[in-house]
Amino acid sequence: MSTQSFDIAVIGAGVIGAAIAAELSRHDRRVVWFEAAHDVAEGASKANSAIAGCGYDLAPGSLESDLILESSEHWESLCRSLDVPFRRIGALSLAFDEGDSESLKNLANQAGAAGVDAEILSGDRLRRAAGTAAPTAVEALHVPAEAIIDPIRLTIGLAKLAVLNGVELRRSTPVTGFWHHPSGNISHVVTPGGAVAVGAVVNAAGVNADRITDAADAEPFTMWPRKGQFMLLDRAVGHLVPKIMSTAPTPETRGIYAIPTTNRTVLIGPTADDRDDRADKSTDADTLDSVWARAQRLLPDRVDRRYVTKTFAGLRPASDRTYRIEVSPKVPNLVHAAGIRSTGVSAAPAVARYVTNLITTEVMTLAPKSAALRDIPPLPRLAEVTTDRAAEEFACDPGSPPDKHPMVVCACEHVTAAEIAAECRGPVPATSLDGVRKRTRAMAGRCQGAYCSVGVSFILSSATGQLPGGIRQGEPGSEWEGAEQ
Structure with a gap:
């Protein structure tokens, strides 16, 4: 039996788990975090x-709606503190016929009931808001409070904050089981590395949350992956989509979206297909053809498929009940944060506070730390500064060591060697090429790493002490040494 002991274990390092770990790091308890x-x-x-x-498109009064509304008020300050890109650009839900217009009226009433400002635009006002996008739209519901964010930088920023303030993050450490006290409480979390004594457990395992509740002998529920396929458009046309654009919702679907990103590209999608395979992130030509066809009404006429630089798929955690955020009725020290589907990013900060309150009121007392909390030191990023500031901050010093050098490694995304090296040695360091990409956007531009991946690999090798052939693309088994030539 392991002699290690923690007050709270968090399971899952997506945005919900990261937000919970960061919130718990503010309190005087020992926290271990498994991924x-x-x-x-x-x-x-x-x-x-x-x-x-x-939350404008949700029925008011639900837990989901309440948590999204609470989170929305604080995004600007939170993202500044985490060094996360965020822009409140507004959204347009578009009508192309009378049926769509009726849907917009219902959506406007719903937004008003939730206390969210929204207005139906037409004519010249619509064209000023939409620019050249959606040229055949006749009306739109404009919601100024809708925003775009970098969800990867958000998750990593929250993780850094948690680790800097004392949370012990254990990656590549799946939870395989639990031991229990005679009272029914969980006493230990079991992993391949051994068992760890805990006082409480938070289940934030995403699409695998049902497997955690089963392993804990708690109440059963069902999760499954809902696949969403996306297309990414080059930033050359990013300025032509000024706001989050979507088709009007129907009883069957929330519609398709064209979404400007904080990196000035445009996301098209997603689909929503319920699947069984929890690891299948493949895309297929027929679905992507459908996505493109449905998105045509949202895009300017001049944007064609030649501007697509990447396609990908994600698996959202669907469930038999959404927003299952509660203390288990069967295992008194197990707290679920499950079924948080496609709105997880939007609700994450408030979900973390809600879970922390549940722990305080029903599981164990949580007192704020007496010591000052540590902040994330900002990382200068060449792509996010003006030309004048770049000339000053990234001026080349011939004597700089390679890991401090302002040399541009990724030309597509303007990422320097110093930025990559810093993220390979930070509080939650990158250990793979995918890890570097998520933290810096190196290899995420037009060439998708064709020109810069070797340079990134060299810096990652230097920072981690791994031989270049041992550098992984992502999970173990993806080492370059074993890749096909």
Whole structure:
């Protein structure tokens, strides 16, 4: 039996688990955080629509709606503190016929009931808001509070904050079981590395949350993956889509989206297909053809498929009940944060506070730390500064060592060697090429790493002490040494 002991264990390092770990790090308790994958943000948190919603399209009064509304008020300050890109650009839900217009009226009433400002635009006002996008739209519901965010940087930023303030993050450490006290409480979390004594457990395992509740002999529930396929458009046309654009919702679907990103590209999608395979992130030509066809009404006429630089899929955690955030009725020290589907990013900060309150009121007391909390030191990023500031901050010093050098390694995304090296040695360091990409956007541009991956691999090798052939693309088994030539 392991002699290690923690007050609270958090399971899952997506955006919900990261937000909970960061919130718990503010309190005077020992927290251990388990993630089965090799890195944080490896599930739905790295493959979603990148929207920080304000809840206008949800029926008011639900837990989901309340938590999204609460989170929406604080995004600006939170993202500044975490060094996370965020822009409140607004959204347009578009009508193309009378049926769509009726849907917009219902949506406007719903937004009003939730206390969210929204207005139906037409004519010149619509054209000013939409620019050249959606040229055949006749009306739109404009919601100024809708925002875009970098969900990967958000998850990583929250993880860094948690680790800097004392949370012990264990990556590549799946939870395989639990031991219990005679009272029914969980006494230990079991992993391949041994058992760890805990006082409470938070189940934030995403699409695998049902497997955690089964392993804990708690109440059963069912999760499954809902696949969403996306297309990414080059930033050359990013300025032509000024707001989050969507078709009007129907009883069957919330519609398709064209979403400007914080990196000035445009996301098209997603689909919503319920599947069985929890690891299948493949895309297929027929679905992507459908996505493109449905998105045509949202895009300017001049945007064609030649501007697509990447396609990908994410698996959202669907469930037999959404927003299952509660203390288990069968295992008194197990707290579920499950079934948080496609709005996880939008609700994450408030979900973390809600879970912390549940722990305080029903599981154990939590007192704020007496010592000052540590903040995330900002990392200068060449792509995010003006030309004048770049000339000053990234001026080349011939004597700089390679890991401090301002040399641009990724030309597509303007990422320097110093930025990559810093993220390979930070509080939650990158250990793979995918990890570097998530933290810096190196290899995420037009060439998708064709020109810069060797340079990134060299810096990662230097920072980690791994031989170049041992550098992994992502999970163990993806080493370059074993890749096909």
